[in-house]
Amino acid sequence: xxSPGILRIALPTPxxxxxxxxxxxxxxxxxxxxxxxxxxxxxxxxxxxxxxEVVSTSSISHEKLKPALELLDQEAILPPDIYQLCLWAADYxxxxxxxxxxxxLPVLLRKGKPAxxxxxxxVSGGSTEPQxxxxxxxxxxxxxxxxxxxxxxxxxxxxxTGSGKTEVYLRSIASxxxxxxxxxxxxxxxxxxxxxxxxxxxxxSVPVAALHSGMTELxxxxxxxxxxxxxxxxxxxxxxxxxxxxxxxxLIIVDEEHDQSFKQQDRFRYHARDLAVxxxxxxxxxxxxxxxxxSLESLLNVKRNRYTLLTLPxxxxxxxxxxxxxxxxxxxxxxxxxxxxxxxxxxxHLAENNQVMLFLNRRGFAPVYYCTECTWMAGxxxxxxxxxxxxxxxxxxxHHCDAQSAIPIQCTQCGxxxxxxxxxxxxxLEQLLTKQFPDTPIIxxxxxxxxxxxxxxxxxxxxxxxxKAILLGTQMLAKGHHFPNVTLVGMVEADSGxxxxxxxxxxxxxxxxxxxxxxxxxxxxxxxxxxQTRHPDHQSIQTLIHQGYQPFAQMLLTEREQAILPPFSYxxxxxxxxxxxxxxxxxLSMIKTLCAVAKETITxxxxxxxxxxxxxxxxxQQLLIKSNQRGVLQQFLKKLLMEIEKQPAKQSVKWVxxxxxxxxx
Numbered sequence: 267x268x269s270p271g272i273l274r275i276a277l278p279t280p281x282x283x284x285x286x287x288x289x290x291x292x293x294x295x296x297x298x299x300x301x302x303x304x305x306x307x308x309x310x311x312x313x314x315x316x317x318x319e320v321v322s323t324s325s326i327s328h329e330k331l332k333p334a335l336e337l338l339d340q341e342a343i344l345p346p347d348i349y350q351l352c353l354w355a356a357d358y359x360x361x362x363x364x365x366x367x368x369x370x371l372p373v374l375l376r377k378g379k380p381a382x383x384x385x386x387x388x389v390s391g392g393s394t395e396p397q398x399x400x401x402x403x404x405x406x407x408x409x410x411x412x413x414x415x416x417x418x419x420x421x422x423x424x425x426x427t428g429s430g431k432t433e434v435y436l437r438s439i440a441s442x443x444x445x446x447x448x449x450x451x452x453x454x455x456x457x458x459x460x461x462x463x464x465x466x467x468x469x470x471s472v473p474v475a476a477l478h479s480g481m482t483e484l485x486x487x488x489x490x491x492x493x494x495x496x497x498x499x500x501x502x503x504x505x506x507x508x509x510x511x512x513x514x515x516x517l518i519i520v521d522e523e524h525d526q527s528f529k530q531q532d533r534f535r536y537h538a539r540d541l542a543v544x545x546x547x548x549x550x551x552x553x554x555x556x557x558x559x560x561s562l563e564s565l566l567n568v569k570r571n572r573y574t575l576l577t578l579p580x581x582x583x584x585x586x587x588x589x590x591x592x593x594x595x596x597x598x599x600x601x602x603x604x605x606x607x608x609x610x611x612x613x614x615h616l617a618e619n620n621q622v623m624l625f626l627n628r629r630g631f632a633p634v635y636y637c638t639e640c641t642w643m644a645g646x647x648x649x650x651x652x653x654x655x656x657x658x659x660x661x662x663x664x665h666h667c668d669a670q671s672a673i674p675i676q677c678t679q680c681g682x683x684x685x686x687x688x689x690x691x692x693x694x695l696e697q698l699l700t701k702q703f704p705d706t707p708i709i710x711x712x713x714x715x716x717x718x719x720x721x722x723x724x725x726x727x728x729x730x731x732x733x734k735a736i737l738l739g740t741q742m743l744a745k746g747h748h749f750p751n752v753t754l755v756g757m758v759e760a761d762s763g764x765x766x767x768x769x770x771x772x773x774x775x776x777x778x779x780x781x782x783x784x785x786x787x788x789x790x791x792x793x794x795x796x797x798q799t800r801h802p803d804h805q806s807i808q809t810l811i812h813q814g815y816q817p818f819a820q821m822l823l824t825e826r827e828q829a830i831l832p833p834f835s836y837x838x839x840x841x842x843x844x845x846x847x848x849x850x851x852x853x854l855s856m857i858k859t860l861c862a863v864a865k866e867t868i869t870x871x872x873x874x875x876x877x878x879x880x881x882x883x884x885x886x887q888q889l890l891i892k893s894n895q896r897g898v899l900q901q902f903l904k905k906l907l908m909e910i911e912k913q914p915a916k917q918s919v920k921w922v923x924x925x926x927x928x929x930x931x
Contacts, residue, residue, distance in 0.1 A: 271288075271289055271295025271296070271298070271320050271322070272286050272287070272288065272320065272321050272322065272323070272324045272331065273286065273287045273288070273289055273295075273298065273304060273317055273320060273334055274286055274317070274318050274319045274320070274321055275287055275304055275306060275315040275316065275317055275318065275334070275364075276315055276316045276318050276362075276363040276364035276367050277306070277308060277313050277315040277364040278313060278314075278315070278362075278364045278365050278367075278368035278376065279308070279313075279362060279364055279365070280362055280365065280533075281362060281364075282360070282361075282362050282363075282907065282911070283362075284318060284363070284364075285306070285308070285315070286321075286324040286325075286326055286331055287304070287306050287331060287332055287333065287334045288328075288331045288332065288333040288334065289333065289334060290304075290333060290334045290335060290336055290337055291333060293337055295320055298317060298320055298337070299317070299320070299342070300317055300318055300319055300320075300342065300349075301316065301317065301339075301341075301342025301343060301344055301349060302316070302317050302337060302338065302339040302340070302341070302342060302343065303315070303316060303317075303337075303338040303339050303343050303375070303378070304316070304317050304334045304335075304336070304337055304338065305334065305335045305336040305338060305378055306332070306334045306335055307332055307335060312335065314338065314368075314375075314376060314377065314378045315364060316343070316344075316364070316367045316368075318363070336378075338378055338380075339381065343371065343375065343381060344367070344370060344371075344511060345494070345511045345512075347515075347545060347548045347549050348370055348509055348511050348545075349367075350548050351370075351509075351541060351544060351545050351548060352366045352367050352370055352509075354544055355534075355536055355541060355544075358900070358925065359534065359535060359536055359923075359925050360903055360904070360907055360923050360925060361533075361534045361535075361536075365533060365534050366534055369506070369509065369533075369534050369536075370509035371509075372483065372486045372487040372490045373483045373486070373487075374483050374484065374486075374487045375487065375490075379487075381491060382491070383484065383487050383488040383491050385488045385492065387473035387475070387492055387497050387498060388473065389471055389472060389473060394468040397433075397436075397437075397469075398430065398433050398582065398583075399583075400430070400433065400437070401430075401580065401582065403425075403429075403576075403577060403578045403579065403580065404429075404430055404433060404434050404437075404578060404582070406576070407421075407423060407434045407576040407578065408434055408437040408438055408441075410574070410576060411434075411438040411441075411517070411552055411554055411576075412438060412441040414552040415441070415442070415445060415447075415516065415517075415551075415552065416516075416550065416551065417550055417551070417552065418546055418547050418549075418550045418551060418552070418553075419552045419553075419574060420543055420546065420552075420553050420555065420567075420572065420573045420574065421552065421553065421554045421555065421573065421574050421575075421576050422523075422555050422556075422557075422560055422564050422565075422567070422568050422573045422574070422575050422576065423554050423555065423556040423557070423576045423578070424557065424558075424560050424575060424576070424577050424578070424816075425556070425557075425558060425577065425578030425579075426558055426578065426579060426580070426581060426587065426784070426814075427558045427581075427780065427781065427783070427784020427785075427788070428581040428582060428585050428748075428784060428787075428788040429558070429578035429579070429580060429581055429582055430578060430581075430582035431521070431556045431558075431578060432462075432465065432521075433582065434554075434556075434576075434578070435451065435519050435521070435554070435556070436465075436466070436469050438517060438519075438554065439451075439466075439470070439500065439517065439519075440469075440470070442516040442517045443470065443472060443499060443500075445516065446514060447514050447515065447516025447517065448493065448496065448498070448499050448500065448501075448512045448513065448514050448515050448516060449499070449500045449501075449515070449516065449517045449518075449519065450500075450501050450503075450507065450508075450510060450512065450515060450517075450518045450519070450542075451466075451500065451501070451502045451503075451518075451519045451521065452503060452504070452505065452507060452508060452518070452519065452520045452521065452528070452538055452539075452542060453502060453503070453504060453521050453522065453746070454504065454505075454521070454522045454525035454527035454528055454745065455504070455525075455527055455742070455745055455746075456478045456479065456480045456504060456722075457716070457722045457742055457745070458521075458522075458745060458746050458747075459476045459478055459502055459503070459504070460476075460722070460723050460726075461726065461747070461748075462502050462521075463475075463476050463502055466500055466502065470499070470500065472499035472500065473492070473497060473498045473499055473500075474498070474499070474500040474501075474502065475489040475492060475493070475498045475500070475501055475502070476489070476501075476502055476503060477489045477490070477501050477502070477503030477504075477506075477507040477510060478503050478504040478506075478507070479504065479506070480719070489501060489510070490510060490511065493510050493511060493512050493513075494510075494511040494512065494513060495513065496512075496513035496514055504527070504538075505527065505528050505529075505530060505536075505538035506538075507538075508538045508541045508542055508545065515549060515551060516551055517551060517552055517553070517554070518542050518545065518546050518551065518552075518553040518554070519553070519554045519556065520538075520539050520542050520553070520554070520555045520556065521556050521557075521746065522556070522557055522745060522746055523539050523555035523556060523557045523560065523561060523564060524557045524559050524560055524561040524564070524777055525745070526774070526928045526929075529927075529928045531929075532922075533922070535922070535923075535924045535925070535927075537926060537928075539555065540926070543555075555573070558780060558781065558784055558815070559776065559777035559780045559781060559815050559819075560819070561773075562773060562819060562822060562823055562826065562832075562833055563832070563833045565819055565820075565823065566823065566833045566834075581788070583789075583790075584790055585787060585788055585789055585790070586787060586792055586793075587787070587793075588755070588783060588784075588786040588787045588792070588793035588794055588795045589792070589793070589794050589795070590783070590794075590795050590796075590797065590811040591607075591794065591795070591796045591797070592796075592797050592799060592802040592807070592811070593605050593607050593608060593796055593797065593798045593799070593802075594799070594800070594802045595798050595799060595800045596800055598798075601698065602690065602694060602695060602697075602698040603626070603690040603694075603695055603698070603758050603759070603798075604695070604698060604699075604702075604758070605798055607796070608756050608758075608796050608798060609702065611754055611756070611794070611796055612624075612702075612703070612736065612754065612756070613703075615753050615754040615794075616703065616706055616734055616736070618753070619733055619734050620734065620751055620752070620753040620754070620791065621729070621732070621733075621734065621735050621736070621737060621749060621751040621752045621753070622735075622736050622737065622752065622753075622754045622755075622756065623736075623737040623738075623739075623743065623749065623752045623754070623755045623756070623782075623785050623786070624695065624699075624736065624737070624738045624739075624755075624756045624758060625739065625740075625741075625743065625744060625755065625756065625757050625758060625782045626690065626691070626692050626695055626738070626739075626740065626758040626759060627740050627741055627759075627762070627778070628689075628690065628691045628692065628740070628759075629654075629665075629691055629692050629693070629712040629713055629714055629740055630654040630655060630656050630663070630665070630691035630692070630693055630714070631654075631655045631656055631657040631658075631687055631691050631693040631694045631697075632654070632655040632687030632688055632689045632690065632691055632694055633652060633654050633655075633688075633689040633690075633691060634652050634655070634687070634688040634689050635652075635653060635655045635662055635673070635674075635685060635686075635687055635688070636685065636686060636687070636688040637677040637679065637680065637682055637684060637685055638682075638684040638685075638686060639677065639680055639682035639684050640677060640679050640680040640682065642677050642678065642679040642680065644662055644671075644674065646664035646666070646667065646669055647669070648664070648667050648669055648880070648881070648882050648883040649664055649666045649667050649669075649878060649880055649881045649882065650878055650879045650880040650881070651664060651665070651666055651878055651881075653669075653671065654691065655673070655687040655691075656693065656714070657687075657693050657694070657697075658693060658714070660672075660673060661673065662674075666878060666881055666882070667881065667882040667883075690758070690759070692710055692712050692714075692738055692739065692740060693710075693714070695738060695758065696708055696710050696738055699736055699738065703736060706734060706735060706736055707728070707732050707734075707735040707736070708735070708736050708738060709725055709728055709729055709732070709735055709736070709737050709738065710738045710739060711725050711737065711738070711739035711740070711742055711743040712739050712740045712742060712743075713740070713742070716742065722742075726747070729749060730749075733751060737749065737752065741778060741781075741782075743785075744778065744781045744782040744785065745781060747785065748788055749785055749788065750788055750789035751789070751791075752785050752786055752787075752788070752793070753786060753787060753791045753792065753793050753794065754786060754793070754794050754795075754796070755782060755783055755785050755786040755793070755794070755795045755796070756795075756796045756797075756798070757779065757782060757783075757795070757796070757797045757798060758798055759798065760775075760779060760797045760798060760799045760807070761799050761800055761801055762775065763775025763776075763778070764801055764804055764806060764807075767877070768877075768929070768930060769826075769829075769831050769930070770928070770929075770930075772806055772822060773819075773822055775806065776806060776810055776815060776818050776819070776822075777815075779797070779807075779810055780810065780815050782795075783795040795811075797811070805821075806818065806821075809821060830894060832926075834894075835892055835893065835894050836892070836893055836894075836895070836896045836899045836926070837890060837891070837892055837926065837927055837930065838890075838891045838892075838899060838903055838923060838924065838925045838926075838927075839888050839889065839890050839891070839923070839924045839927045839930060840854055840857055840888065840889040840891070840921060840922075840923055840924075841876070841886065841887075841888045841921060841922050841923075841924060842854050842873075842886075842887050842888070842889075842919050842920070842921040843881075843884040843885065843886050843887075843919070843920045843921070844884060844885055844918050844919045844920070845883065845884060845885070845918065846885060846918075847875075847879075847885040847887070849885075849916070849918050849919050850873075850884075850885050850886065850887040850919060851873045851887045853916050853919040853921060854872060854873035854887050854888070854889040854921075855873060856913060857889055857906070857910060858870055858872070858873065858889060860906060860909045860910065861891065861906065864902055864905075864906075866893070866898050866901065866902045867893060867894065867895075867898060868891055868892065868893045868898070868899065868902055869891070869892040869893070870889065870890070870891055870892075871889070871890040871891075871892070872887070872888055872889040872890055873887045873888060873889045874887065874888060875887055875888075876888055884920070888930075890930065891903070891906075903923070903925070907923070
């Protein structure tokens with residue numbers, strides 16, 4: 267139907283389509299242009315969408331078109347590069363454009379609030395921290411990045427732990443600031459943001475701001491608008507910060523680029539590292555991906571000459587790489603997870619007035635609460651998992667749906683009172699350490715000890731002020747932290763990734779082992795890493811400790827190539843959830859039937875139950891689609907989704923498509 271002006275609007279719904287509306291009353295259609303927010307009626311709700319274009323015809327008759335309610339902006343809310351990035355992301359991840367555009371906005375703007383937030387941005391001292399002397403490799407890395415200004419050039423900065431990657435970032439940023447540019451730094455975890463912010467503010471006399479989900483909605487809006495107005499010069503944030511608008515963005519840095527936290531795991535399932543590379547390409551600016559344990563995808567991009575490799579093979583200053591020692595748990599005496607050799611080493615390093623870090627990637631007191639009479643184990647009623655025993659709160663808790671219950675006095679199956687916690691968690695290990703080292707501060711860092719606002723920073727402050735202490739924690743403690751007084755790192759359990767069904771488990775195990783080990787001996791004092799394992803002769807462990815991460819990663823790349831697994835092939839996974847297993851598997855079986863008529867070279871596997879077959883009361887099934895060519899997979903998914911949308915709606919099934927999943931199983 268022809269009309270003087272019809273608004274085509276992207277709305278934040280899962281529907282992969284745009285919606286037509288008439289202009290709001292008293293608004294001239296000629297004054298409307300793409301990128302402004304428009305408030306519209308949608309079913310029984312009111313939604314805020316983004317105008318994509320003004321057209322003259324619609325497939326809906328003029329009489330049935332509803333008028334939009336209100337124009338919220340006088341100019342496009344998103345700059346061209348962000349809008350183009352969203353268009354690409356919606357197409358690549360096969361997500362609703364409306365959901366993608368909505369994800370790019372702060373929550374207050376999604377709710378229709380005005381794009382205004384006046385604030386004065388403090389300028390830090392800029393010289394409280396002296397510049398460190400660069401070695402030759404650091405000099406070369408900094409010069410390479412600076413010479414790439416105003417052109418798209420992706421760098422992989424592969425530096426061993428403690429090699430001074432952050433100093434390379436800082437010198438590169440300084441050059442960009444001198445040229446009048448802004449900088450975006452992505453980090454994987456909120457816990458890393460405060461320490462990074464502190465160091466950057468100490469170095470630069472410009473406004474530096476954080477951007478992450480732990481901030482208030484108003485604070486996030488202020489940073490978003492401050493960067494867009496060129497008032498904030500450096501933004502340091504987690505994955506959603508990739509959508510921050512900048513007036514003069516000159517450099518993007520992705521620290522710990524290998525980290526899985528950069529992948530969004532619900533609804534719009536984007537990978538922030540990959541979007542960062544695409545955004546740098548759109549803007550024609552350099553991007554630095556930094557890691558001591560680069561992802562196999564990035565290493566393959568180097569091999570294929572898509573990325574430029576910069577290496578930092580030595581630790582900065584006089585620091586040396588730690589020495590490794592394996593403890594065979596098959597023959598060692600063990601008490602609550604700690605072998606005698608590891609306990610003796612802890613005593614020795616504490617006696618030398620040093621800090622010790624113990625790594626155990628399992629929070630809580632014990633992973634199982636068990637009846638010794640009938641072998642019953644307390645399970646979650648909503649998930650296909652065991653309840654974890656938490657001694658500090660005296661509760662059983664599910665770590666998947668967060669359900670909690672009181673600790674039972676007797677077995678629900680046989681009535682026996684012979685119940686006990688089985689297995690090892692950080693709280694249980696803390697109990698042993700308190701008993702063994704009563705005069706030494708035990709600083710536990712895990713999700714339970716850092717729930718309250720500011721608690722993570724308080725624990726980090728304590729670590730930096732206690733000359734002698736035992737640091738105990740999960741991977742929260744291992745990522746990117748600099749603890750100069752730590753001379754011993756003990757990995758309490760190192761075998762979890764050796765025999766997993768997930769083909770990425772070995773890569774993740776190697777990355778975690780090297781990241782944890784990297785906390786030892788980062789200053790003048792030498793470091794030691796002790797690894798407790800029941801498989802000391804395993805090839806992966808032997809390669810890591812004797813040859814390092816690069817040979818280990820090359821070994822995995824060879825295995826992946828032979829098995830035609832990512833990054834040598836490309837995956838997409840349909841995930842379905844329903845209150846009955848039959849509904850979820852039936853929906854995916856329908857998709858598999860649609861796949862059967864495909865002419866493209868694809869492989870379809872499933873449907874099968876997820877590793878956790880039931881979560882939050884829903885049965886979880888998945889269907890994997892694989893192709894050796896990315897373009898073939900993308901075109902097939904577009905056709906397949908069109909066919910799926912023609913099928914009768916299954917109200918009982920919730921489903922999502924995950925392109926390039928980081929978790930399969």
